[in-house]
Amino acid sequence: MIHPIPSGTRDVLPDETREVRAITDTLRVVFEHHGYGEIYTPALEYETVLARADMAEAQPTYRVFDETGAVLVLRSDMTVPIARVVATRYASSEPPLRFCYFAHCYRGVRPQRGQPRELLQAGIELIGSPAPQGTAEALTVLCHSLDATGLKDYRVGVGDASLFPALMESLGVPEEARKGLLEALVLRDFVGLGEALEQAGISGEAAELLAEVPQRRGGPEVLADAPDQAEAAVSGLRRLHGLLEPVVASRLIFDLGLVRNIGYYTGAVFDVYDPALGTPIGGGGRYDELLGRFGRSLPAVGFALGVDRLHIALTGEERGTGMMLAGDRSDGLEPERAASR
Amino acid sequence: MTPLNGLTIAVPRGSLFGDTVALLTALGIDTGELQTNDRKLLFEDIGVITMRPSDVPTYVEAGSADLGVTGKDVLLEQTAQQPGEHGRQVYELLDLGYGRCTMVLAGKAGEDTAMESLRRLGVMRVATKYPRVAARHMEETGRQAEIVEVKGSVELAPLTGLAEAIVDLTATGTTLRENNLEIREELFTCTARLIANPVSHKLKAAAVDELLSRLRTLQGATPATRLAGGS
Numbered sequence: 001m002i003h004p005i006p007s008g009t010r011d012v013l014p015d016e017t018r019e020v021r022a023i024t025d026t027l028r029v030v031f032e033h034h035g036y037g038e039i040y041t042p043a044l045e046y047e048t049v050l051a052r053a054d055m056a057e058a059q060p061t062y063r064v065f066d067e068t069g070a071v072l073v074l075r076s077d078m079t080v081p082i083a084r085v086v087a088t089r090y091a092s093s094e095p096p097l098r099f100c101y102f103a104h105c106y107r108g109v110r111p112q113r114g115q116p117r118e119l120l121q122a123g124i125e126l127i128g129s130p131a132p133q134g135t136a137e138a139l140t141v142l143c144h145s146l147d148a149t150g151l152k153d154y155r156v157g158v159g160d161a162s163l164f165p166a167l168m169e170s171l172g173v174p175e176e177a178r179k180g181l182l183e184a185l186v187l188r189d190f191v192g193l194g195e196a197l198e199q200a201g202i203s204g205e206a207a208e209l210l211a212e213v214p215q216r217r218g219g220p221e222v223l224a225d226a227p228d229q230a231e232a233a234v235s236g237l238r239r240l241h242g243l244l245e246p247v248v249a250s251r252l253i254f255d256l257g258l259v260r261n262i263g264y265y266t267g268a269v270f271d272v273y274d275p276a277l278g279t280p281i282g283g284g285g286r287y288d289e290l291l292g293r294f295g296r297s298l299p300a301v302g303f304a305l306g307v308d309r310l311h312i313a314l315t316g317e318e319r320g321t322g323m324m325l326a327g328d329r330s331d332g333l334e335p336e337r338a339a340s341r
Numbered sequence: 342m343t344p345l346n347g348l349t350i351a352v353p354r355g356s357l358f359g360d361t362v363a364l365l366t367a368l369g370i371d372t373g374e375l376q377t378n379d380r381k382l383l384f385e386d387i388g389v390i391t392m393r394p395s396d397v398p399t400y401v402e403a404g405s406a407d408l409g410v411t412g413k414d415v416l417l418e419q420t421a422q423q424p425g426e427h428g429r430q431v432y433e434l435l436d437l438g439y440g441r442c443t444m445v446l447a448g449k450a451g452e453d454t455a456m457e458s459l460r461r462l463g464v465m466r467v468a469t470k471y472p473r474v475a476a477r478h479m480e481e482t483g484r485q486a487e488i489v490e491v492k493g494s495v496e497l498a499p500l501t502g503l504a505e506a507i508v509d510l511t512a513t514g515t516t517l518r519e520n521n522l523e524i525r526e527e528l529f530t531c532t533a534r535l536i537a538n539p540v541s542h543k544l545k546a547a548a549v550d551e552l553l554s555r556l557r558t559l560q561g562a563t564p565a566t567r568l569a570g571g572s
Binding site: 155157187188189190191192194215217218253255271273274275277278279280 | 402403404405428430431432433434435436534538539540541542543544546547550
């Protein structure tokens with residue numbers, strides 16, 4: 001008999017569930033240890049409520065009607081529902097507020113390895129703590145929790161969502177050309193970025209900077225040599241770097257071209273990489289304007305890990321069969337061994 | 342360190358193969374066996390994997406290869422179609438300049454039966470190996486079309502009545518002419534592109550950047566690539 005399930009979903013049987021549960025239990029201990037209380041929210045929300053956030057590419061895909069004809073969507077992340085909770089249930093609470101979650105989210109992606117349409121996310125949201133202290137705390141919790149799972153070779157790419165727009169502004173890119181350039185960067189189409197610059201009639205030093213700065217990534221030296229036009233964002237990253245304990249700082253890759261495909265990010269953004277998997281296993285960033293859209297204006301930061309991807313990466317490291325066949329680490333950095341559980 | 346800095350590159354068999362091998366040779370890689378042994382797929386000692394061009398983004402996206410060479414036509418065919426949908430998650434690093442082709446809409450020489458079908462029957466039938474590119478082009482130009490996907494010798498379709506038009510890639514137009522087809526519209530030109538896995542691009546940044554700068558030097562930097570890569 002064949003009774004199909006929707007594309008991009010799957011059943012999880014006991015052997016796998018046990019391993020996944022071990023990971024989420026470990027993460028929960030670390031999250032709680034840092035003061036993040038776990039919450040649940042409904043998988044279904046009103047479309048009009050979630051639409052207050054600019055989700056860009058991560059917009060909810062699945063819609064249903066309820067008995068009154070209202071349109072409900074399956075949530076595509078937990079950040080927006082938690083923003084709603086804060087504005088309604090914690091309308092007068094003294095910040096900062098700390099929440100963690102383990103929840104399934106739903107996205108209309110092309111299903112492939114580690115990229116299901118129903119994905120289990122584990123993450124935190126830190127509400128009411130501005131940059132750089134709040135960002136430093138989120139990165140610290142991120143690294144401590146990954147260390148606790150035993151993941152060894154991960155790195156965290158850190159950039160700033162405002163960097164490229166600021167660069168375009170200060171280099172005098174005409175308003176109408178900015179969207180196209182940003183789109184090429186979001187697609188990581190550096191050839192297309194070069195073509196878009198040519199079409200917009202931007203040449204000389206400005207074109208060189210706009211094409212080349214987003215490709216800069218590496219250790220703290222990347223921040224030291226950054227061009228003046230990116231100073232605001234870069235100095236923020238420098239202050240952030242100064243606040244981090246060495247075990248966290250040594251995991252970072254500063255990436256001046258890092259942009260995420262979700263619209264609500266405003267400042268620092270991050271992606272988590274592991275050599276055992278070809279796609280990021282998680283990410284996050286600052287979303288200082290999102291809460292305001294729900295009526296309680298507070299700066300905020302958070303991250304989400306794809307639990308399935310983390311599981312694949314852990315298994316890959318354990319087997320020593322990472323994706324990268326002949327992979328030397330180009331930076332020669334040996335991260336610290338996993339911290340105690 | 343190997344000439345590829347320890348990186349793995351997916352190399353397409355087929356029309357881009359010769360130029361890609363020439364490029365690898367110019368980078369100082371010993372391509373002797375790669376050129377003579379066309380059955381072997383994995384050349385571990387030089388960091389090369391060979392495959393059909395349309396598979397290159399698949400291997401690179403999954404991280405089974407750090408880098409890859411493929412045509413812009415392949416990347417456009419595999420790109421996202423709708424908001425919310427994801428295209429291939431690969432970085433497009435460099436226009437390699439070779440393998441220049443044009444994506445065209447062509448039909449049988451003489452009277453344009455496709456437009457007649459569209460006018461009288463409301464729809465034109467378009468055969469193609471690039472169904473998403475073709476569908477997007479028809480949508481953008483406001484014409485209804487029935488896209489017929491074929492896997493090879495698309496020129497046959499208008500000659501046998503399977504379709505009134507084709508969307509296909511052509512370098513010189515010789516095959517089209519030989520089959521009594523003529524170009525009606527040019528969609529875009531394509532060249533070979535260097536693509537990278539997003540995680541390799543971060544975790545092996547120094548290796549990737551060093552290779553890129555050597556490639557740019559080799560190319561003598563056409564305007565587009567110089568802009569794409571910076572100085």
